[in-house]
Amino acid sequence: xxxxxxxxxxxxLMSADEAVKLVESGERWATTHATAxxxxxxEALCRRAHELQGVKLWQGLNWGGAPYCKPEYExxxxxxxxxxxxxxxxxxxxxxxxxxPMNVSMTRRAFATSNPVDGILAHITLPDxxxxxxxxxxxxFVSPVMASCKKIIAHVNREMPWVYGxxxxxxxxxxxxxxxxxxxxxxxxxxxxxxxxSTRIGEHIAELIPDGACLQMGQGKVPxxxxxxxxxxxxxxxHTEVFSDNLIPLIESGVVNGKRKTIDTGKITAMFIQGSADxxxxxxxxxxxxxxxxxxxxxxxxxxxxxxVCAINACLQVDLTGQVNCEWNNGKQYSGIGGQVDFLRGxxxxxxxxxxxxxxxxxxHDTISRIxxxxxxxxxxxxxxxxxxxxxxxxxxxNLFGKSLEExxxxxxxxxxxxxxxxxxxxxxxYWRKMR
Numbered sequence: 001x002x003x004x005x006x007x008x009x010x011x012x013l014m015s016a017d018e019a020v021k022l023v024e025s026g027e028r029w030a031t032t033h034a035t036a037x038x039x040x041x042x043e044a045l046c047r048r049a050h051e052l053q054g055v056k057l058w059q060g061l062n063w064g065g066a067p068y069c070k071p072e073y074e075x076x077x078x079x080x081x082x083x084x085x086x087x088x089x090x091x092x093x094x095x096x097x098x099x100x101p102m103n104v105s106m107t108r109r110a111f112a113t114s115n116p117v118d119g120i121l122a123h124i125t126l127p128d129x130x131x132x133x134x135x136x137x138x139x140x141f142v143s144p145v146m147a148s149c150k151k152i153i154a155h156v157n158r159e160m161p162w163v164y165g166x167x168x169x170x171x172x173x174x175x176x177x178x179x180x181x182x183x184x185x186x187x188x189x190x191x192x193x194x195x196x197x198s199t200r201i202g203e204h205i206a207e208l209i210p211d212g213a214c215l216q217m218g219q220g221k222v223p224x225x226x227x228x229x230x231x232x233x234x235x236x237x238x239h240t241e242v243f244s245d246n247l248i249p250l251i252e253s254g255v256v257n258g259k260r261k262t263i264d265t266g267k268i269t270a271m272f273i274q275g276s277a278d279x280x281x282x283x284x285x286x287x288x289x290x291x292x293x294x295x296x297x298x299x300x301x302x303x304x305x306x307x308x309v310c311a312i313n314a315c316l317q318v319d320l321t322g323q324v325n326c327e328w329n330n331g332k333q334y335s336g337i338g339g340q341v342d343f344l345r346g347x348x349x350x351x352x353x354x355x356x357x358x359x360x361x362x363x364x365h366d367t368i369s370r371i372x373x374x375x376x377x378x379x380x381x382x383x384x385x386x387x388x389x390x391x392x393x394x395x396x397x398x399n400l401f402g403k404s405l406e407e408x409x410x411x412x413x414x415x416x417x418x419x420x421x422x423x424x425x426x427x428x429x430x431y432w433r434k435m436r
Contacts, residue, residue, distance in 0.1 A: 005131030005172045012178045016044035019153045019177035020121075023048075027118040028056040028080075030145045034242075035186040035274040036138035037064045038123040038155035040179065045121070049076040056080050058117060060104075060141055061338075062088045063186050063274065069097060082107070083336030093332040101380075104241065104271070104339040105298035108144035119151035124170065125160045132169040135291075136160040137185065137273040137280065140241075143167040143293040151176045158182045161284035163273065165291035188274045190245040195221075200394040201358050202226035205312060208354055208390065208397060209233060212260040214306040216240040216343045218313035222358045226312060230255060237261040239306055241297060241339045243270035243289075245279045251288070263305045264290050271297040271339075298339045303346025309353040311343035315382070316359065319375045320409035320428050322385035322400050324357060337382050344387045348401075354390055357383070361393040361417040369420040371412050373427035391415065406432070 023029060023045060031037050037059070046067045049055075057068055058080045066087035068077040071094075079097035081088045082104075091097030102110060111117055122142065124133040133156065135142050146152060147167075154175045159182055172178075201222050206229035209215070214237035217227070227246045230236065237258040238247065250256040251268070258266045267290035273283055283289045296302060303309055315326040316334070327335050344355035359370050371393070375381065389401040391412060398411035409428045413421050 005127070009127065009131070009172045009178060012172075012175055013180065014177055016040050016155075016179045016181075017047060019179050020045045020048060022119065022151050022153055022177055023052065023055060025053040025055060028058060028116070030058045030117045030120045030141065030149070032121065032123045032142050033060045033138040033140045033272050034063050035188060036123050036136055036142070036272065037062065037186070038121055039064050039186075040155050040181055040183065041121040041123075041153060043067055045077070046073060049073045052076050054078065058115070059088070061085050063188060071096065081336070083338050084333055089332070089334060099333045099336070101337060103298070103337060103342050104140070104294040105300070105342045107141050108293065108295040111144050111148050117145050117149045119149050119153065120145045122146070122152055122154045122170075123160060124154050124156055125162050126156055126158055127172050131172040133172065134160070134162045135168045135170065136163055137283070137291075139165060139168045139291050140271040140294045144295065146170055146174070153177045154179070156180045159184055161280045163283050163289055163291045164285070164287060165289070166296065167293050168291055184277065185280055187276055188244070190276065197360050197394045198222050198225035199229070201360070201392055202229040204392050204394075204397045205356060205358060206230055208356065209310050210308055210352075211235055213237070213308040213310045214239050214261055214350075216303070216309070216311040216347070217242070218338065218340060218343070222314050222360070235259045237306065238268040238270070239264065239297065239303060239309070240269070241271045241294075241343075243268060243273045243283070245275040248279065248282060258288075261306050263302065269297060294339070298342040300342055300346035300349060303343060304349035304353070307351040307353075309347040309350035310356060311347035311354070312356045312358060313340045313343065314359060315340075315357050317370050317372055317375060317379070318357065318359065318388070318391055318412060319372050320412050320424065320431075321374070321405050322388040322391075322408050322412075323375050323381045324383035324388060325375055325379050326382040328379050331378070341383055341387060344383060344389070348387070348389060355387065356390040356392060357388060358392040361395060361415065362420075366417060366419065369416055369424065371416040371420070371424065373424055373431060
């Protein structure tokens with residue numbers, strides 16, 4: 001058996017330019033997620049882009065150069081995403097790419113029904129002695145795509161860490177083309193958590209987190225800034241989407257140990273890993289790490305199995321009824337819904353759980369309030385008001401759950417920037433006059 005897989009492995013070895021010849025016009029392909037994306041395969045695909053028409057590239061968050069988003073490939077390579085990154089954001093706003101609103105927990109269902117994928121450009125480890133390769137730092141969407149697609153082009157990289165978890169291996173026999181090249185993974189510098197406003201928000205959130213809580217931190221500066229405010233906590237657990245460098249000090253100090261988790265006890269459960277080279281070394285064959293696909297990590301039922309879940313997510317705007325915008329900025333698609341609703345609902349169902357949304361009270365040097373009387377026309381409601389509980393700014397934390405619309409408005413005005421409170425109160429009063 002060992003000699004068989006090694007023979008097949010050698011037979012499938014080829015250059016990146018040869019491998020991407022498997023891509024055909026009109027097909028939908030996926031790329032691996034975030035820092036796991038193979039720039040080697042992406043660049044090779046771009047080199048033959050003008051031979052192709054209407055190839056769709058489905059992905060989640062993109063941190064790489066996204067060369068396929070360049071205007072010169074319009075009509076040849078079309079990015080599809082459920083969460084815009086810096087480069088895919090431009091392609092979507094200019095209508096050269098497409099945005100698909102979707103909760104992360106539902107992606108596997110989409111691939112199996114309404115959004116099937118023909119192939120994937122994967123980025124994986126060398127095979128083990130049994131011929132299995134590990135998906136490394138991203139299992140999220142990769143696992144369900146690999147299970148259902150027809151073609152797999154694999155970039156095999158010795159720099160990819162082997163990460164323990166579930167549904168995170170693929171056998172050599174499933175691969176259609178193998179490209180070997182050792183390159184460093186994309187590095188994301190640790191998120192800066194030093195500014196005063198983020199620290200104040202973090203301190204307010206830390207007061208809400210009890211010992212033994214199970215944490216989820218969404219993307220962004222503020223959710224990560226709270227981590228430095230948790231050093232006096234005990235027995236914290238992690239069940240999250242993204243695992244980054246900012247967590248390592250809490251793990252090494254013993255604050256995060258997962259002892260009180262009900263599921264995956266003692267483990268850090270995450271959907272993908274992004275950060276520095278030191279982080280990739282930390283997770284390599286670390287038995288504490290449990291990486292799992294999004295249908296598992298983001299399923300509100302699984303999230304709720306842990307007690308005291310504190311789900312901490314950033315947003316861009318909250319209106320006085322509690323409606324949330326976390327994805328739209330300056331009239332354009334900025335990011336996506338991601339797992340925000342998944343985790344807010346999971347935390348709400350958790351015993352003593354706390355769904356927490358955080359935001360700085362203002363933008364553009366205190367000239368714009370992020371708490372608004374009503375979301376502007378055309379701005380999507382990312383998180384409906386029925387799913388909003390705790391909202392935190394640098395001016396405090398309020399719980400909207402179970403409160404009337406009038407009580408919600410009063411609570412949110414109390415944590416708005418002081419220079420906007422009178423204006424918000426007047427707009428809120430006018431809103432109610434129109435309603436009567």
